[in-house]
Amino acid sequence: MITLAPRAPSMLSDFEVTFPTEIDIVMFRTFKAPRALVWDLWTRAEHVRRWWGPHGFENEICEMDVRPGGRFRLGMVAPDGTPCPCEGTYIEVVAPERLVYEGMPHVHPCGSGLPPESRVTITFKEEGANTRLTLHAKMLSPERVQAAVDQGFAIGWADGFERLEALAMEQQNERNPKSGHRFSESIARQEDGRFEIVTSHRFAASPQELFALFADPAHLTQWWGPDGFTSSVPVFDFREGGEFRIVMHGPDGRDHDNHKRFVEIVENERIVFDHIQPTHEFRMSIEYVADGDHTDMIWRMDFAPSEHEELLKTFIPQANEQNFERLDAYLKSRKP
Template sequence: MKKIPIIFNWFSVYNFTMDLDETRISVSVTTVEFKQSEAGTKLIYTEQGAFLDGHDTAAEREHGTGIMLDKLGEELRGERTNTYKTEKEDFTMSLKDSTNNNSSDAISNREIVSTRIFNASREHIFKAFSDPDHLIHWWGPKGFTNTFHEFDMQPGRVWHYVMHGPNGVGYENKSVFVEVVEPERIVLRHLEPDHEFLLTVTLSERDGKTELTWQMLFDSAAECNKARKFVVEGNEQNLDRLQAQLGKMV
């Protein structure tokens, strides 16, 4: 049996979506971690998922993951054969690495970063994000308003909303939260409508004030350049509106 080297205390984080007949049915963030124990190698597989439209459930996903890990064990023990059963694919899966995208483009060519110093505590700014009664008043560029349909700021949960532009057009948006660390960091994956990106908002203490870093990481340099034409100014307007909202919060 061929020995496979294991890197202990190593983990991989990725997110994936599942579609059925061009309808998105789930979005998940998965962490795979290896730890050394007396019995051998302990694999910890953690999945945080948002199951949309009732097509998938946590129980079904857990069952499928169990089968996958059983097959992995058979493979490692040399018990698997080379006979594979071909079945009709009901799902198409798109794998995208949330932290180390497979794109050949350098991260610096795929990101748009804005920073702003606020004369407010991290807790105060975090509340402006986490409380939808505040967020709805400042999210988006100048002149935009919002209608929130779903907002649950927990990893794996969905934020579904419509941004109404000054021209009266409604822009539907959907995101899934990847990581929430109060009051330090918020990470979400924006899924639609025209482009996908990973948004990381970091709050750092700076001499009694708070530095906010707003990083948008796109899947390719081409998508980033396309969005840059309107996103850079839009982000600045968004942060202006956040500043105004902070002044109204008790």
């Protein structure tokens, strides 16, 4: 029989734990945050180290390589100084829907949130403006399940979910001084194998201001690209049918030469161009939608079928959010 350590009923609100078989533990929690944000808080080390583990625990180390076959390592420390390391390997990464990882052999029965030699599947389901998260841990034996529960596995996750909820609320308040969410994303797959990734961000600026920061390469090079990248623009023929070439210089010293061609330009409203690369061709539409003294900038990326689809679905939303944050910082630097 599975037993749970005592816990105040109020602290179990909005948290459910079930034991469907002798080797499975399934937990649920609904977060008052969009799925894109909850996924982001699960897959970026700078966020995970702030919420992972029970109340009072700290993560001195947090290393994450979020891709199939990638490893992650957390150096969690209990309030009394006891080390509680957690190590695993990502098996499946489907942004922003599902994460699957396996725990490495470990002396601590609960595995600091990832029991040794277990497989954990986390699913993220949209429920209106909220996200329903399911954590399913499958272990080697009933004895492993009982040992994990005795060491506070379920209760530790209840605490971790509370910390995650608090961080999600904090992030939304920071990102959204106005109503609505500053960053959002969605992914849709079409019958012909094409797929679309849509990301958006709300800026305290007019469409005219944002359009101008793209239309002039002197501005564009100041903010284009994910964190750590710089850019140069050797060709920029800003007209319908004109060529657009931007070279992104990565933090590892490698250059990424991107060839594009403008398809449609509607001043202060819309910019459409084709990205012409053999490995990932797509058509990108940048839309500027005014809302009072703010503007929602929407990036629609319509991808041709690609063998790198899953990697692109994982990488693109995160890269776009970083790009938006760089644009926001550059926009603020230009204002008194």
